[in-house]
Amino acid sequence: MFVVTIWMASTIVFFLPRLSGQNPLAEKIYQEAQQGGYQDPDVAERVRVFEEKYGFDKPLWQQYVKFVVDVVQFDLGRSIFQWPKSVNEILAEKIMWTLVMGLLTLVLAFLIGSAMGALLEWRRNNWGLMVAMAPILAISAVPFFIFGLVLQLIVFNIDREFPLVYGFKQGVVGWPDWSDWEFIASVLKHAILPALSITLVSLGGWAMGMRGMMVTTKGEDYMVQAEAKGLPDRVMLTKYAIRNSLLPQVTGLTLALGLIVSGVVLVEIVFGYPGVGGQLLQAVRSNDYPTTQGIVFVLAFGTAAATLALDLMYPLLDPRIKSDGT
Amino acid sequence: MEQAQTSASVASMDWWRTLPDRSDFVRDRAVPIFRYLRRNRLMIIGLGAFAALGLFVGISYLFYSQVDLLGEEQGVNGLVRAASVQANQRPSWNPWSGFPLGTDVQGRDIYAAVVVGIPLSLRIGVIAAAIGVGVGMVLAFVAAYVGGVIDAVIRTIVDSLIPIPGLLVLVLVATSLNPGQGLTVDQLAFVIAVLAWPGPARVIRSQVLVIRERGYVEMARMSGTSALGIIFKEMMPNLAPYALASFVAATSGSILASIGVESLGLGPLDSPTLGSMIYWNIFTSSVLLGLWYWLLPPIIVLIVLFVGLFMISAGLDEVANPRLRRRV
Numbered sequence: 001m002f003v004v005t006i007w008m009a010s011t012i013v014f015f016l017p018r019l020s021g022q023n024p025l026a027e028k029i030y031q032e033a034q035q036g037g038y039q040d041p042d043v044a045e046r047v048r049v050f051e052e053k054y055g056f057d058k059p060l061w062q063q064y065v066k067f068v069v070d071v072v073q074f075d076l077g078r079s080i081f082q083w084p085k086s087v088n089e090i091l092a093e094k095i096m097w098t099l100v101m102g103l104l105t106l107v108l109a110f111l112i113g114s115a116m117g118a119l120l121e122w123r124r125n126n127w128g129l130m131v132a133m134a135p136i137l138a139i140s141a142v143p144f145f146i147f148g149l150v151l152q153l154i155v156f157n158i159d160r161e162f163p164l165v166y167g168f169k170q171g172v173v174g175w176p177d178w179s180d181w182e183f184i185a186s187v188l189k190h191a192i193l194p195a196l197s198i199t200l201v202s203l204g205g206w207a208m209g210m211r212g213m214m215v216t217t218k219g220e221d222y223m224v225q226a227e228a229k230g231l232p233d234r235v236m237l238t239k240y241a242i243r244n245s246l247l248p249q250v251t252g253l254t255l256a257l258g259l260i261v262s263g264v265v266l267v268e269i270v271f272g273y274p275g276v277g278g279q280l281l282q283a284v285r286s287n288d289y290p291t292t293q294g295i296v297f298v299l300a301f302g303t304a305a306a307t308l309a310l311d312l313m314y315p316l317l318d319p320r321i322k323s324d325g326t
Numbered sequence: 327m328e329q330a331q332t333s334a335s336v337a338s339m340d341w342w343r344t345l346p347d348r349s350d351f352v353r354d355r356a357v358p359i360f361r362y363l364r365r366n367r368l369m370i371i372g373l374g375a376f377a378a379l380g381l382f383v384g385i386s387y388l389f390y391s392q393v394d395l396l397g398e399e400q401g402v403n404g405l406v407r408a409a410s411v412q413a414n415q416r417p418s419w420n421p422w423s424g425f426p427l428g429t430d431v432q433g434r435d436i437y438a439a440v441v442v443g444i445p446l447s448l449r450i451g452v453i454a455a456a457i458g459v460g461v462g463m464v465l466a467f468v469a470a471y472v473g474g475v476i477d478a479v480i481r482t483i484v485d486s487l488i489p490i491p492g493l494l495v496l497v498l499v500a501t502s503l504n505p506g507q508g509l510t511v512d513q514l515a516f517v518i519a520v521l522a523w524p525g526p527a528r529v530i531r532s533q534v535l536v537i538r539e540r541g542y543v544e545m546a547r548m549s550g551t552s553a554l555g556i557i558f559k560e561m562m563p564n565l566a567p568y569a570l571a572s573f574v575a576a577t578s579g580s581i582l583a584s585i586g587v588e589s590l591g592l593g594p595l596d597s598p599t600l601g602s603m604i605y606w607n608i609f610t611s612s613v614l615l616g617l618w619y620w621l622l623p624p625i626i627v628l629i630v631l632f633v634g635l636f637m638i639s640a641g642l643d644e645v646a647n648p649r650l651r652r653r654v
Contacts, residue, residue, distance in 0.1 A: 005486040016498040141636035152613045262493030296494040307489045
């Protein structure tokens with residue numbers, strides 16, 4: 001499944017941009033050639049040389065085979081608009097921002113949401129919890145980045161100094177510098193809003209899923225038995241109820257990953273965050289195939305890999321499943 | 327609660343015993359649906375949100391006539407023009423100036439834009455979801471009914487498409503189809519339909535597999551009903567709640583996707599859909615300009631829309647899984 005996903009992603013990523021019938025390379029070179037006001041007589045020749053370099057002169061199927069072979073080796077080619085940077089270099093700068101933001105918010109939302117859902121069902125008539133859940137459920141249907149905009153609006157009207165966009169304070173000489181504590185503080189402060197907008201919105205879904213599972217689990221025979229044994233409430237909750245309800249949540253996690261990645265990319269764009277989202281937008285606007293392909297492919301690869309990892313972890317969480325099947 | 331439960335089973339199965347023996351559409355269908363709806367609170371709230379949006383749009387279309395500044399068209403056309411054509415106004419918010427929600431950076435009437443934008447965005451969602459669920463359903467039936475290699479192929483394709491972040495693929499499709507000028511509203515709907523089918527296909531396939539083993543299907547098969555007959559007469563009616571639930575979910579997902587694609591500036595930028603309003607807001611960083619009255623209306627409408635769709639689909643889930651009904 002993993003291999004098929006990767007192959008599909010690379011195929012989609014290869015063919016879609018080529019459907020447009022545009023030639024960004026020639027456009028870029030002609031544009032540059034005109035910039036000085038001086039007409040370079042060798043422009044056509046230059047285009048030809050670059051097309052050869054990028055392999056655009058070969059038949060489509062040869063390009064495709066080369067692309068797939070390269071991609072398997074994680075060679076994503078060179079950017080057209082940021083020549084001569086390679087796509088890998090561009091990604092290396094940006095991917096950590098996205099990865100950290102995505103993983104952190106995902107784990108936070110999953111853990112807090114599941115815990116809330118579990119407690120919600122365990123203490124059925126707890127008004128405090130129910131009141132806290134109502135707004136969280138209401139916003140759980142709203143897209144991340146729309147909620148992000150709402151947060152921006154609110155925060156802007158409370159505190160004009162609070163950073164709304166970018167990943168760290170702009171215009172400081174020497175930044176980004178990860179050994180500077182002030183820089184790290186600035187990064188953390190800038191991360192608050194985007195992280196909040198992702199986490200708060202995703203809480204509701206996990207809580208509802210967990211609550212639904214807890215209902216089923218509570219009706220199981222082993223819960224009755226645990227109660228009959230006189231186990232303390234806490235042990236019953238953590239070792240019996242939550243332990244068994246968590247499994248379907250993990251399945252939900254594998255299904256939600258794709259949506260979450262899309263959401264994080266949009267949030268990054270809204271908040272001007274220095275992850276791959278802004279880079280993707282820029283690449284798409286400038287028709288920079290290799291960069292667009294590279295970013296989409298890496299994100300799809302990451303999602304598929306995470307899905308695979310969760311699938312492989314499943315037997316650890318659920319001893320009933322032995323990994324002898326698929 | 328107990329009371330409600332018994333009346334539920336009465337409403338769904340034996341209710342007609344209490345009525346005079348007369349078959350009548352209202353009694354046969356409408357009354358039980360109504361009785362059931364009264365208890366399905368989620369569904370009521372969701373439908374209510376939709377009705378409110380519908381009323382808002384309908385009444386505005388009827389009574390809100392903003393003559394565009396060129397004075398050329400009035401009525402509905404005038405509204406559409408007011409939503410998309412600059413009214414030679416500065417961005418401002420003054421409800422008594424003739425623009426109830428103010429005007430945006432380009433001097434367009436925000437109220438008109440919202441009124442025109444709601445049906446446009448819904449249209450994208452509904453077209454994409456209809457195609458998605460249609461294709462998904464056909465694939466699901468083929469997979470579950472034919473089985474064997476075809477099932478394996480369809481399942482593999484569906485399962486391996488699901489982890490691919492949809493928005494990114496849509497972005498690629500949208501840019502490659504029409505770079506530069508942007509898409510029209512209907513084109514955007516078709517683009518989104520490209521990825522709207524794996525989800526419904528997966529859900530419906532698993533339901534078909536369950537329903538196929540039911541007694542009444544076995545019965546129909548033994549009495550010689552053709553495969554198509556079984557599918558349409560026996561299975562479809564029982565799949566309807568699932569199909570409807572996945573249609574609503576797909577509509578919500580498609581609107582979400584359209585807003586995402588549009589917010590990147592890849593949608594129909596000339597048509598005042600809710601997504602392109604958001605795009606222009608992000609583009610001009612309206613928050614920092616203090617133009618909250620421009621950003622807020624589309625956001626509020628979207629929140630109502632998404633929460634409404636979510637509740638309707640949760641309510642439909644309850645119809646589809648009677649086990650959920652007991653605990654509300």
